[in-house]
Amino acid sequence: MSKVGVFVCHCGRNIAHTVDIKKVLETIKDYEDVVHVEDNMYMCSEPGQAVIKEAIKKHDLDRVVVAACSKDMHEDTFRIVTKEAGLNQYLTEMANIREQCSWVHEDKKESTEKAIKIIGSTIERVKRNQALEPYHIPVTRKALVIGGGIAGIQAALDIADAGYQVTLVEKDSTIGGKMAQLAETFPTLDCSQCILTPKMVAVGRHPNIRLLTNSEVENVDGYVGSFKVKIKKKPRYVIEEKCTICDDCVHVCPVIVHDEYNAGLSPRKAIYIAFPQAVPATYIIDPNTCLGIDPLICAKCKEVCDPKAIDFDMHPEILDEEFGAIVVATGFSAYPYEEIGEYGYGNIHNVISGLEFERLLSANGPTQGVIRRPSDGSIPKTVVFIHCAGSRDPAKHLPYCSKICCMYATKHALQYKHLVHDGVALNFYIDVRTAGKDYEEFYKRATEEESVIYVRGKVSEVIQDGEKLLIRGVNTLTSESIELHADMVVLATGLLPSKGTQEISSILKLSCDSKGFVKEAHPKLKPVETAISGVFVAGTASGPKDIPETVAQASGAAAKAQIILSSDFLERDPVIAEIDDLTCGICHTCIHVCPYGAISYDEGQNKVLVNEALCEGCGSCAAACPSGSIELRNSTYESISASIKALLKA
Amino acid sequence: MSKTSQVTELNSNPNVVLFLCRWCSGKGADLAGTSRLHYPTNVLPIMVNCSSRIDPQHVVEAFLEGADGVLITGCHFGDCHYKTGNYKTFRRMSLLSRLLKQVGVNPKRFRITWISATEGSKFAKITTEMVEDLKKLPPYGKNGKGGES
Numbered sequence: 001m002s003k004v005g006v007f008v009c010h011c012g013r014n015i016a017h018t019v020d021i022k023k024v025l026e027t028i029k030d031y032e033d034v035v036h037v038e039d040n041m042y043m044c045s046e047p048g049q050a051v052i053k054e055a056i057k058k059h060d061l062d063r064v065v066v067a068a069c070s071k072d073m074h075e076d077t078f079r080i081v082t083k084e085a086g087l088n089q090y091l092t093e094m095a096n097i098r099e100q101c102s103w104v105h106e107d108k109k110e111s112t113e114k115a116i117k118i119i120g121s122t123i124e125r126v127k128r129n130q131a132l133e134p135y136h137i138p139v140t141r142k143a144l145v146i147g148g149g150i151a152g153i154q155a156a157l158d159i160a161d162a163g164y165q166v167t168l169v170e171k172d173s174t175i176g177g178k179m180a181q182l183a184e185t186f187p188t189l190d191c192s193q194c195i196l197t198p199k200m201v202a203v204g205r206h207p208n209i210r211l212l213t214n215s216e217v218e219n220v221d222g223y224v225g226s227f228k229v230k231i232k233k234k235p236r237y238v239i240e241e242k243c244t245i246c247d248d249c250v251h252v253c254p255v256i257v258h259d260e261y262n263a264g265l266s267p268r269k270a271i272y273i274a275f276p277q278a279v280p281a282t283y284i285i286d287p288n289t290c291l292g293i294d295p296l297i298c299a300k301c302k303e304v305c306d307p308k309a310i311d312f313d314m315h316p317e318i319l320d321e322e323f324g325a326i327v328v329a330t331g332f333s334a335y336p337y338e339e340i341g342e343y344g345y346g347n348i349h350n351v352i353s354g355l356e357f358e359r360l361l362s363a364n365g366p367t368q369g370v371i372r373r374p375s376d377g378s379i380p381k382t383v384v385f386i387h388c389a390g391s392r393d394p395a396k397h398l399p400y401c402s403k404i405c406c407m408y409a410t411k412h413a414l415q416y417k418h419l420v421h422d423g424v425a426l427n428f429y430i431d432v433r434t435a436g437k438d439y440e441e442f443y444k445r446a447t448e449e450e451s452v453i454y455v456r457g458k459v460s461e462v463i464q465d466g467e468k469l470l471i472r473g474v475n476t477l478t479s480e481s482i483e484l485h486a487d488m489v490v491l492a493t494g495l496l497p498s499k500g501t502q503e504i505s506s507i508l509k510l511s512c513d514s515k516g517f518v519k520e521a522h523p524k525l526k527p528v529e530t531a532i533s534g535v536f537v538a539g540t541a542s543g544p545k546d547i548p549e550t551v552a553q554a555s556g557a558a559a560k561a562q563i564i565l566s567s568d569f570l571e572r573d574p575v576i577a578e579i580d581d582l583t584c585g586i587c588h589t590c591i592h593v594c595p596y597g598a599i600s601y602d603e604g605q606n607k608v609l610v611n612e613a614l615c616e617g618c619g620s621c622a623a624a625c626p627s628g629s630i631e632l633r634n635s636t637y638e639s640i641s642a643s644i645k646a647l648l649k650a
Numbered sequence: 651m652s653k654t655s656q657v658t659e660l661n662s663n664p665n666v667v668l669f670l671c672r673w674c675s676g677k678g679a680d681l682a683g684t685s686r687l688h689y690p691t692n693v694l695p696i697m698v699n700c701s702s703r704i705d706p707q708h709v710v711e712a713f714l715e716g717a718d719g720v721l722i723t724g725c726h727f728g729d730c731h732y733k734t735g736n737y738k739t740f741r742r743m744s745l746l747s748r749l750l751k752q753v754g755v756n757p758k759r760f761r762i763t764w765i766s767a768t769e770g771s772k773f774a775k776i777t778t779e780m781v782e783d784l785k786k787l788p789p790y791g792k793n794g795k796g797g798e799s
Binding site: 070071072096098099100101103104105106107110111113114117118121509511513514531575593595596616617618619620622623624632635637640641643644645647648 | 672679680686690694696698699703705708712716728731733735742
């Protein structure tokens with residue numbers, strides 16, 4: 001026998017206007033096990049809460065139903081009230097008679113009947129609830145940051161500055177990411193390297209940060225508080241501590257390949273440093289092209305290396321580490337330019353990508369900051385910038401807007417005008433989107449002060465015409481077709497999730513959206529949380545973003561990670577699955593159904609076990625179990641059945 | 651040819667048991683409330699964490715207890731708070747709907763639909779639609795004549 005107290009809220013007139021509270025109380029008071037009913041103008045107010053507390057004590061209530069608004073509004077409020085009155089908080093349930101009753105119906109008689117049914121069904125449910133205590137799981141007070149771009153750098157620095165140990169894993173030979181390749185940044189035109197490299201150096205020398213470059217996360221097990229992570233440290237073939245960056249090895253290396261840092265516009269050797277400010281500041285051997293690694297054909301670099309820093313016999317190392325929280329900052333890659341066949345990227349030398357143009361603009365780029373055509377090295381006098389190259393084109397390419405391309409194409413045009421004063425910069429756009437602080441002013445500056453030309457319309461094709469490029473398109477404001485000659489075309493393409501983002505989401509079992517970007521736990525209110533508790537996302541791994549937004553998000557993700565790291569134990573909701581070993585037939589059905597891998601078979605005990613730290617409480621297993629041996633606490637088969645019966649009681 | 655009795659008595663007040671998930675359709679139902687969209691009182695809600703918590707037997711029980719219709723709602727595909735719960739719901743309930751049809755339950759009595767937290771108007775529209783459909787049928791279950799095709 002339970003002793004249920006039912007508390008009905010008027011919510012001012014919000015509920016009382018359409019539900020006859022007096023009738024509700026009169027009907028409910030005669031229900032089985034109901035020992036006390038009471039109403040109040042505002043149950044959530046201090047006096048309303050006091051009414052509940054007093055009644056729990058006075059009538060020795062062991063179950064509470066609050067008939068008021070949605071659980072989302074006040075479930076926590078009333079659970080705390082119950083707890084403060086000395087009753088377990090899981091013995092309180094809310095009946096939603098506002099959002100799902102009084103606000104959506106007009107007929108008072110019918111609404112009152114429906115409210116009674118909803119309350120009746122909630123009474124049946126709460127009678128079957130068990131008292132539960134939150135779980136405490138221990139926390140390893142260390143964070144893992146995956147990806148060493150600006151997002152990862154910022155997140156790692158924030159967590160480390162707060163006093164926690166951080167391991168930063170980067171798959172490339174240096175941190176810095178895409179931002180290190182940029183010449184200048186919009187809308188302030190400050191040099192990207194100048195603002196980024198101090199942060200890179202800070203990561204390199206921070207006592208709380210362990211930097212693992214040339215490394216990849218291989219596997220992640222475990223759960224929030226204790227993720228067990230396998231990290232593969234690939235061989236560098238250069239001993240970091242011994243290398244003095246003297247450059248002797250580079251001069252003797254006979255292998256010449258494209259330099260990734262300069263977007264393939266310049267050559268590099270098989271032994272190289274990505275760029276002079278790389279962190280860690282040490283050389284690396286590219287094992288795919290080096291002639292010294294298995295089989296040893298050439299060892300010229302080793303011969304000239306005075307500090308004996310080169311070791312061809314290095315092997316991959318696997319590191320096993322445990323972390324309390326993970327920040328995913330694996331970034332983006334640009335939409336494959338060659339997919340946009342009509343613009344001729346890959347076939348026409350002088351059609352280049354935004355990133356290639358960025359390198360041409362850069363003082364440490366292949367041309368030392370002079371804009372030159374890849375075909376003949378001449379300075380282009382007319383440059384066409386194509387916005388939305390492969391974006392906002394659901395039929396053939398990306399359906400979405402990548403947010404930053406309008407701004408970076410504007411920046412490119414402006415920088416080009418700064419370098420080539422008599423040059424013509426012409427932008428083809430669909431819409432110019434300048435939503436950001438000082439972005440509109442930046443665009444105005446380009447059009448009004450620096451005479452960058454904007455043409456609303458799409459380029460239909462780019463073809464080689466002698467030395468020049470013939471661009472055909474349409475001006476959609478005047479409906480005129482356009483044909484013009486230019487010396488160079490720059491494609492402003494959109495953003496895709498990087499390969500690393502795709503790989504890490506499958507390793508961490510993160511949900512992704514239809515484009516492959518990591519999905520946030522809530523698009524508005526939980527922008528840095530993911531569906532996996534304890535895993536956070538920052539920067540372009542979750543969608544196209546500019547640098548300020550990326551940095552803000554990285555700090556947000558770092559703050560969220562610190563919440564987990566700030567205590568020795570974590571509280572977890574105890575509304576999870578529970579197995580009755582007596583009836584369980586060990587058929588493994590629940591194991592396959594669980595989306596979190598929270599259920600496992602223990603051979604030693606010959607039992608199926610639920611991991612309370614992994615179970616999120618969906619109850620999918622409970623509906624699948626053929627013998628009814630696995631149940632979701634406080635939402636059991638019987639509890640739902642009883643609720644259905646109460647709803648349908650005539 | 652046997653004589654069949656024409657069912658003339660239609661159901662003016664059908665009951666619909668509505669299953670809501672806590673994250674999408676439940677919030678969609680709440681949004682219908684905050685937007686003050688009206689729908690019939692015949693819809694009786696039960697909230698579970700995830701639509702995949704609903705056992706197909708619960709649906710059968712609802713019909714046995716006198717429901718004239720059962721409406722199952724959850725998150726859209728790809729949006730499930732529990733990653734893949736709604737896919738499981740869809741698989742289970744699709745099987746059940748075929749079974750119910752085979753035992754003579756009019757398909758209009760059992761619907762599965764996906765409603766996001768922003769689709770308050772879709773929620774009101776679907777619940778209204780379902781009640782209207784059921785009003786064109788005779789009562790079902792223990793209060794009605796049963797046996798229909």
